[in-house]
Amino acid sequence: MIRTLAPHQRTLAYLAGLGAPLLVIPLTAGSAAAASAPAPSAVTSAVASAAAYPSALAGASPAFTEYNAATSPNAHTNGAVLAPDYQYGSLQAEATGRQAVQLVGQGKHVSFTLAKAANAVDFHYALPDSLEGGGINAPLDLLVDGKVATSLSLTSEFSWLYGTYPYTNTPFVAQPDGEVPHDYYNDVRYHFASTLPAGTVVTLRVDAGDDAPWYVVNTADFETVGAPIAEPASGYVDVTQAPYNVDDTGATDVTAALQNAIDAASAAGEGVYLPQGTYTISAPLNVNNVKVLGAGEWYTVLTGSNVEFNGQQNPASTNVDVSNLSMFGNVDQREDSDTEVTAFNGGFSHSRISNVWIQNEKVGVWITGPSTDLTLTGLRIQDTTADGVNLDAYGGPVTDTTVSNNFLRNTGDDGIALWSQNYGDTDDLVVHNTVDTPGLANNIGVYGAGAGDVVAGNLLQDTVQFGAGIGIEQRFDSVPMSGTLNVLGNELVRTGQFDPGNDYGAGSVLFYPSQGDMDSTVNVVGNAILDSPYAAFQFQNSNTYSGAAVTTAPTTGYSVSNVNIVGNLVHGVGTFVFQDQAPGSAYVAATAADGVGDAGVFSCGAGFTLTRGPGDLGFDSSTCGMPAASPLWAYPGTTTFEAAAVGQASPVQRVAIVNTASVATTLGAITPSAGFSVAPDPQHPCGTSLDAAAVTDTAAWCMVDVSFTPSADGVTQGSLTIASSQGTKTVALFGDTDPIGGDGGVAPPADLALTATLSSSSALQYFPASNANDGNNGSYWESQDGDAWPQTLTADLGAVQPEGSVVLTLPSNWGTRVQTIEVLGSTDGTTYSTLVPSADYTFDPSLQNTVTIPLPAGTQDRYLQISVTGNTGWDAAQISEFEIFG
Structure with a gap:
């Protein structure tokens, strides 16, 4: 993780002079003459508040130590270290750090040398899907100091989605505006029999019987888990004892018995205690005025279907406290009409949800207003098909809610969202969270309202698709923004992404007045934007620019104003520091940039003005036009064939080739390695060139059909090489003569x-x-x-x-x-x-x-x-x- 803060520290010397007269710098020919302007009154207080959130200390403080298999000095492999890739549809693009390790064949391994003692680990990994969807199951050996400790059971059932939102499990590859295979990762955890001292080497190795065509390992999270939490001396009822006798083995459905225990405890003013064990449920558990305590995230597990705690709505449940347990759902597809697959759903006022592990649900926490005085802390939310946390002011406002010290990874939509749908999200705090690899939309999204809200001290990493690190948007029919929103001391690492719906990049911090003017105060102070693949700050027009070759701004659009961008660091940015596409203005001071890819400012006459204050460094240049040099995009980045017969060509699979540049790109030879063949796709064949990237231009992309003809039994590893005037692009190919099974595979009849x-x-x-x-x-x-x-x-x-x-x-x-x-x-x-x-x-x-x-x-x-x-x-x-x- 890059934390090069020297340029940022230099700019802080200028903050004391923010009250000095400022210069308005016109960005396009014919714009208004330069004028003086005082510093906005909101800046001084925002700078003072940002001092409590130094970006170098951003993020949650989880119980674990994370090792990236591809980049950690404590990780070693004889497998393939996959090179960094930011393009949607590749295994790396959806990995934390945009890199991972791939293991193919017996003996390939990745090992982690512990920097500190640990007795538990969680691996973030990927496996191939089956040809008909539904995922596969495959074992992988886990070794401690060279001796096999266990065989982990891995699955891709909860990965691999296809098509446009809300997605399907049926494999197909089509147009670049969303029809891209994605969401490759899942997690598996293991509790060792004893504590492993620092220096222990823990290894994942492909051994005999580990029969997936390939394995990808992204991260390993090691921690020391304490003893199970005992039943408190008073005030709690053990649900496994009479009269409830809840089965803690997982063998039977305990929904009714567990609900009876919760209802009785609520009526008696007591709590319920769930001892170590597995509790299988099939319907949401209703909670109000009750405490639910488990023996710990690694000991008390709720699983089954519809694994959910349900709060009342309008009025909300009150005095609910749920803590120290895990919730493992079985959600493998996003279905927004299914409301019973969210770990915590409904209204919760004067309540607390803490130290809960949530995995394979549709949503981690969906709070429906009215709700007030709720604390969400110590949550680990992973591998959801939709949002991690959403504060949805649907039936009333969501106020005075604190979302703090939570770890979220691989959410299917926003990591954390404040959605002022019908009322306001106000006086809410989103502070010191870590949000990695949200699959759709933003790491953190603020939609409407925002009065008194604070988004501060968060570590946001690796946006995957259609989003930014922080999105501030008048969108999704939200109520108008009002009051002051403070965005302070966050660290945004590799955030923002190429948006195939617009055919240009989305910035790390995005302002999007999609459905109305945004004129309330937004202070963006003391943040660090590091290694952004595209722009640092983007002001998107409500009438979005169409295509990467655009040089003419839309003639209309909602505006953005009263934005103050002060004391921020931009270190490494792929395109622009400011991508100004909406009408409006922003005040910028003491903001430093280095490693700028194309120009300091993109402006094509949208009517946006930057009011420049003292201390700005590194972004004086300006341009009109998206990059002419932009890497070719090919997806899926990895294509796997199964159950191929020796000497016979397999059914074809499609690979899409997309131009992302603002100029036409010449295509050269498209060459497969031995064992694979390529043919023109009958619907979208490739010619000798691709047009400049544009949403409505099908000549900006094409497809080839790839097949596999094995010469011998086993796995064949190869590649598809695509030459172009934008450089060479490579797609990984794997052919397997064995069926790789799972719910899909080749055996079940097709529906x-x-x-x-x-x-x-x-x-x-x-x-x-x-x-x-x-x-x-x-x-x-x-x-x-x-x-x-x-x-x-x-x-x-x-x-x-x-x-x-x-x-x-x-x-x-x-x-x-x-x-x-x-x-x-x-x-x-x-x-x-x-x-x-x-x-x-x-x-x-x-x-x-x-x-x-x-x-x-x-x-x-x-x-x-x-x-x-x-x-x-x-x-x-x-x-x-x-x-x-x-």
Whole structure:
């Protein structure tokens, strides 16, 4: 981690002179003449407040010591150290530090020499997906000082998403505006039998039976875990004792018994204690006026489906204290209509959530206003499909909330968000957190309001897609920004990313007035922006610039004003220090920059003015235009073939090639290594050049089809080399003659409905027909409540093809119900015939609420329709998954 603060320290000498007259520097020809202006009154108090948050001390203080497998001096490997890569769709781009180690073949290993004693470790790793999605499972040996301690069970079930938001588990590669395989990483932890002294060598090694085609190791987090927390002497009830007798082995579902214990403790003014063990639940646990205490994050584990603590809403639950436990969900796909897969969900006032490990949930903590006086601290939130923490002022304001000393990694959306959706997030503190690799949007996002909010002392690293390190935005229908927002003493490392929706880079600190003017005071003071791949500060136009070759600003757009940028360090920036694309102004003083890639300021006549104060260094140059030199982008960065037959070509997989520069790029030879072949993609073939990057120009990108023909059994490692006038780009290729299995693999029959278009006779809001083929059993289609029967759900398979059966499911935790269903088929979508007459079908939770309906032999239709004429469980038709098999 780079902390070169000397230029920043030099600028601090100028802060005492902020009251001096300032010079307004016009940025474009014909702009207003220079004028004097006093320092904004908000600056002095913001500078004083920033003194409490030196950026060199930014971040959480977690219990663990982290070693990066690729860059730590304590890490050693005979595997491949993957070079830094900032481009979305590569294994490195989603890794902490933008590097990782790849292990291919027996004997390859990475080892960590402990700098201090430890008895537990958490590894951040990646495995390939299976060809049909769903992930694979593979072991990997863990050794201590050369002796095998255990075989870790790794999985990619909770990784690998495809397509545009909200994503799917079905593998495909398509256009660069989001249809890129991503989200490769997951975590596995292990508690050693004894404490390992400093100097111990802990190794991950590929041994016989460790059969994944490749393994990638990013980080190892070592810590010393104390003894289990004992039941307090008074005030708590042990849930495993009579009268509750909650099973702590994980063998049975304990939802009802655990809820009974919580309710009784709440009524009696007591807390519940969960001893060391595993507790399997299948529905959210409702909490209000109660303490829930575990034996520790490494000892008390809640797992299963719908692993959630649910707070009341409007009014919020109060006096809730949950601490010292882990919550491991089983969420492998994002489904926003599924509200029961968030670790903490709802309203929590005068409450505290602390020392909780949250993994494989949709969201870590989603607070719905009204809520006040909540503390979130000591949380470890990893591998979610959506946000880490979101303070959502939906039903009322979220106020006086402290989000402090939390570690968040690999969240599927914002790491931490303050979303003033209908009311304000006000007087909230987001301080001393570490947020790594958010998969979509910002490390920290502030959407609307912001009065009295403080974002300070946070360590923000490695933005992955469509976002910034800190996003300050009037967006997502949020209420207007008001009051003062202070952004103080944060360290932003490798934040910001190329945005394929705009075809240029997003800055480390982004101001985006998407839905209205932003004119409330924002103080950005004492922050360090280090190794930004693109701009340091970006002011985005609400009418976004279209394409990297833009030299003409939009004629309209909402404005940004009353922004004060003071005493910041910019060290290493790929493009610009200021990317000024919105109308408005900002005051800048005592801000130093070095290692600037293209120019100090990007300005193409958007009407933005920088009012320059004393102490600015290193960004006097200006330009209009995005970089002409920009590396070629190819994705996925790693392509893996499975179950290939010796001497036979495998099915093809697509690789996309994208120009990211503001000028046309010449393409040279596209060459695969031995064992692999390449052919033009019939839909988007590559020519001899690519146009300048532009959102609507399909000639700015192309695709090739790659196949694998093995000459012998085993794994073949190769590459695809792409020559261009922007330099050479390489994509990693792996071919395996064995099936790599998992939920996908090559064995299970294909669900034809996954790629079908679903429609319905009616749909309740937020429960559309598309929920019934999203691969997620937790979401569902529901017809409009109370509408007349029949209600229909229709799948358009795109072409006439053979069908053998229909499988219908409901969420597995729902109670028994009977639906009356007829199955119909059609070749043209107009004339339907009955395939299976109307009959009653029982959805039984003991059978996973699954019903299979065989179709007549020889059925061949393009359209399959189910017609529902009754439901004993609800006054509407309900289907979670509508699956069709050949």
